[in-house]
Amino acid sequence: MNHNRQSNDGKHDDDSALSDFLASLMDYTPTIPDELVEHYLAKSGFQCPDVRLIRLVAVATQKFVAEVANDALQHCKARQAAVVKDKREKQQKDKRLILTMDDLSKSLREVGIPVTCSDVLKKNGHAFLFFVFND
Amino acid sequence: MALLGDDGRGYDLARLLESCGVWREWLGDSTYASFVHFLSSPLAWESFMRVDDSKSRAQIHLQLRCRALLFDKATVALFLRSHPTTAANNSSSFAVSKLNPNYLQLHGDDVYFTFEAPSQDGGAASNTAPSKSKPSFSAGSRYGESEFDSLSQRYRHEELPENWYNQFIEKYRLTRPYKLSFGDRESEKRTPEEMTTYLRMLEKHKRRRVAFQEDQYMGYGNTGLESSSGLDGNNSADDDTPFFPETMFMMNCVPDSPLPPTTRVRDKKAIEFYGVLDTLPQVSTRSPVMIERLGIRPEYLNMEQGANINRGKNPKKHLSQEQASQIARKVIARLLTGVGFEGATEAPVEVFSQFLSCHMSKLGRNLKILTDNYRKQCTAIELIRMFLQTSGYSNFGALAELVKDSTRNLVQQTQQQMHAIQSQLQPQHQNALRMAQQLQMTRQMHPQMQQMVHPQNLTFQQQQQFDRMMRRHPSTARPVMDMVDKDRPLVQVKLETPSELPMDNNAFNPMNTRHQQMQFRQQQFAAMSNLHSQPNNQFRQLMSPQIPQTPNMGIVRAPPVKVEGFSELMGGDSSLKHEVEENKLTSPSSTTK
Numbered sequence: 001m002n003h004n005r006q007s008n009d010g011k012h013d014d015d016s017a018l019s020d021f022l023a024s025l026m027d028y029t030p031t032i033p034d035e036l037v038e039h040y041l042a043k044s045g046f047q048c049p050d051v052r053l054i055r056l057v058a059v060a061t062q063k064f065v066a067e068v069a070n071d072a073l074q075h076c077k078a079r080q081a082a083v084v085k086d087k088r089e090k091q092q093k094d095k096r097l098i099l100t101m102d103d104l105s106k107s108l109r110e111v112g113i114p115v116t117c118s119d120v121l122k123k124n125g126h127a128f129l130f131f132v133f134n135d
Numbered sequence: 136m137a138l139l140g141d142d143g144r145g146y147d148l149a150r151l152l153e154s155c156g157v158w159r160e161w162l163g164d165s166t167y168a169s170f171v172h173f174l175s176s177p178l179a180w181e182s183f184m185r186v187d188d189s190k191s192r193a194q195i196h197l198q199l200r201c202r203a204l205l206f207d208k209a210t211v212a213l214f215l216r217s218h219p220t221t222a223a224n225n226s227s228s229f230a231v232s233k234l235n236p237n238y239l240q241l242h243g244d245d246v247y248f249t250f251e252a253p254s255q256d257g258g259a260a261s262n263t264a265p266s267k268s269k270p271s272f273s274a275g276s277r278y279g280e281s282e283f284d285s286l287s288q289r290y291r292h293e294e295l296p297e298n299w300y301n302q303f304i305e306k307y308r309l310t311r312p313y314k315l316s317f318g319d320r321e322s323e324k325r326t327p328e329e330m331t332t333y334l335r336m337l338e339k340h341k342r343r344r345v346a347f348q349e350d351q352y353m354g355y356g357n358t359g360l361e362s363s364s365g366l367d368g369n370n371s372a373d374d375d376t377p378f379f380p381e382t383m384f385m386m387n388c389v390p391d392s393p394l395p396p397t398t399r400v401r402d403k404k405a406i407e408f409y410g411v412l413d414t415l416p417q418v419s420t421r422s423p424v425m426i427e428r429l430g431i432r433p434e435y436l437n438m439e440q441g442a443n444i445n446r447g448k449n450p451k452k453h454l455s456q457e458q459a460s461q462i463a464r465k466v467i468a469r470l471l472t473g474v475g476f477e478g479a480t481e482a483p484v485e486v487f488s489q490f491l492s493c494h495m496s497k498l499g500r501n502l503k504i505l506t507d508n509y510r511k512q513c514t515a516i517e518l519i520r521m522f523l524q525t526s527g528y529s530n531f532g533a534l535a536e537l538v539k540d541s542t543r544n545l546v547q548q549t550q551q552q553m554h555a556i557q558s559q560l561q562p563q564h565q566n567a568l569r570m571a572q573q574l575q576m577t578r579q580m581h582p583q584m585q586q587m588v589h590p591q592n593l594t595f596q597q598q599q600q601f602d603r604m605m606r607r608h609p610s611t612a613r614p615v616m617d618m619v620d621k622d623r624p625l626v627q628v629k630l631e632t633p634s635e636l637p638m639d640n641n642a643f644n645p646m647n648t649r650h651q652q653m654q655f656r657q658q659q660f661a662a663m664s665n666l667h668s669q670p671n672n673q674f675r676q677l678m679s680p681q682i683p684q685t686p687n688m689g690i691v692r693a694p695p696v697k698v699e700g701f702s703e704l705m706g707g708d709s710s711l712k713h714e715v716e717e718n719k720l721t722s723p724s725s726t727t728k
Contacts, residue, residue: 044499
């Protein structure tokens with residue numbers, strides 16, 4: 001009996017914590033706008049008028065994407081460090097942290113999304129890379 | 136078969152057919168003359184119908200033709216399930232007498248059928264493709280075209296030149312042009328009205344041709360419309376008109392919609408659906424007093440069933456695919472800047488934005504699957520918990536940390552912004568403002584709320600002082616607030632006692648929270664426009680509903696504040712005391728407009 005009561009209390013605490021977290025989302029503006037999240041949720045067939053849920057999805061997405069971006073940043077820094085070791089005269093040039101496809105593909109591969117380059121086209125002086133997500 | 140009698144010869148049925156004049160029509164005049172005397176008595180009929188090797192070929196052919204007609208009319212008995220006539224009385228004569236005379240008549244449409252777009256040939260193939268040419272009469276036979284052709288050719292030139300069906304067809308071709316049974320329109324798709332008419336005519340035709348007279352009264356497809364017609368077959372005009380059912384009935388006769396175009400009502404109203412996640416559990420406020428007296432409620436607590444949270448009166452804006460892609464790219468640019476990147480090539484941004492879109496779609500699919508499958512078994516909170524688990528955030532602490540960190544960054548950015556703005560203000564006003572801010576800060580020293588609070592319009596120095604205060608005297612926060620509150624209602628808006636204060640930051644400073652959010656958003660706009668060479672006005676317009684327009688960058692209305700004993704309450708912080716002593720109570724003249 002006591003065990004059930006304790007588990008119920010614990011569950012109630014978890015629910016209240018989750019409710020509080022959802023409430024806190026109202027004070028926080030995610031980086032991803034609500035309209036964009038609603039657009040893609042509706043595209044998947046899910047609609048909900050409660051903004052808290054929209055923001056929950058936005059926060060979850062933002063977190064996930066930020067992790068991938070962070071990994072890409074680490075790859076970029078590691079790449080630059082390796083280059084600097086070899087060729088010091090290029091140190092000035094490569095100092096800027098610029099996201100490239102190599103860094104991004106490495107970080108995406110770590111989260112289970114292998115990105116393959118299927119074609120490279122040159123048009124009007126710009127390089128267009130077509131990638132296929134193999135999810 | 137009951138209609139053929141006990142001996143199976145069908146004498147009664149033959150007599151009835153004779154009374155209807157069917158034998159002459161069936162056999163032709165010449166053949167009928169040699170046949171009619173066999174109907175004079177049952178014995179003659181018996182001798183006619185007996186199978187005998189002594190009979191000639193002509194006699195056998197005649198017998199076969201008679202048998203064919205008899206069997207054709209008698210087969211109705213095979214399909215009677217529980218006909219009252221046959222059930223009640225086993226006498227064949229009785230059953231024969233109950234036959235409908237119209238049924239006994241010869242009808243070409245019993246055998247022939249037409250096509251929607253018939254070909255020119257006489258024994259047209261059943262797989263004739265519909266054509267747009269003017270339809271001419273063509274008929275197919277129930278018995279197959281090759282059989283019909285061979286039959287017609289064989290008997291036409293041999294012993295049976297007067298085949299009834301042949302005669303019928305030729306006569307029909309000559310006398311009247313082919314036309315559809317229901318009207319004078321050419322073969323086209325029927326409208327719903329025409330379909331109704333056609334079905335009504337078909338029903339009428341079937342009722343007229345029922346085998347037994349009782350069926351006409353008993354409502355064999357009776358719609359009550361045509362009950363009086365064709366009962367005794369005297370309505371010769373209707374009886375003579377063949378009704379050729381189209382073989383492509385099911386294919387071409389059904390209109391696209393059962394509703395006629397004029398009566399189709401297009402409901403343009405958006406139908407609202409209420410799902411299990413539409414009303415998430417509301418935060419139970421700890422301050423009923425606050426709600427009752429001040430009417431302050433978090434936004435979503437005002438939401439009734441089906442209403443939109445935090446939308447106010449703004450209509451829902453729908454994005455196109457192009458707009459969504461554009462916004463996604465800008466979001467990615469912002470995220471990359473926040474992470475630490477200084478730039479990115481076009482391709483990774485494009486790929487990353489698609490990845491963002493795919494991930495959001497995936498989360499949406501997960502939500503949909505969970506709500507569809509478990510909406511009856513689980514509550515909304517449980518569904519959200521399941522959703523977080525499938526997304527990899529079973530412990531949503533990571534998300535809470537993200538929200539917290541972002542809020543802290545927002546505070547710092549706001550402080551820097553306000554520092555630049557407030558440096559333009561006059562010292563007097565600035566001091567009054569600072570004092571009001573300090574008091575508000577002291578009220579918000581609840582440890583749990585501290586992280587959620589946006590210290591309004593604090594300068595960087597004030598924030599440092601605030602931090603210092605907290606470090607030194609965290610335990611005095613509550614008494615400070617009590618002391619201050621007792622003197623005077625300081626802030627008109629919200630506060631009573633800390634214990635009554637709800638957890639939600641909104642209750643404290645809705646206006647100021649809005650200010651800071653607006654400022655942050657405007658900063659983000661500026662950052663985004665710097666990232667891209669072409670600022671997107673559409674994006675700004677889209678974002679605008681979230682940003683109420685206020686001209687003021689954050690000057691707060693500071694009501695009059697009583698500061699007696701303030702320094703003691705603050706615990707003897709010399710710097711703060713110095714500032715407090717210097718700043719007299721003045722009502723701020725620069726208020727928000």
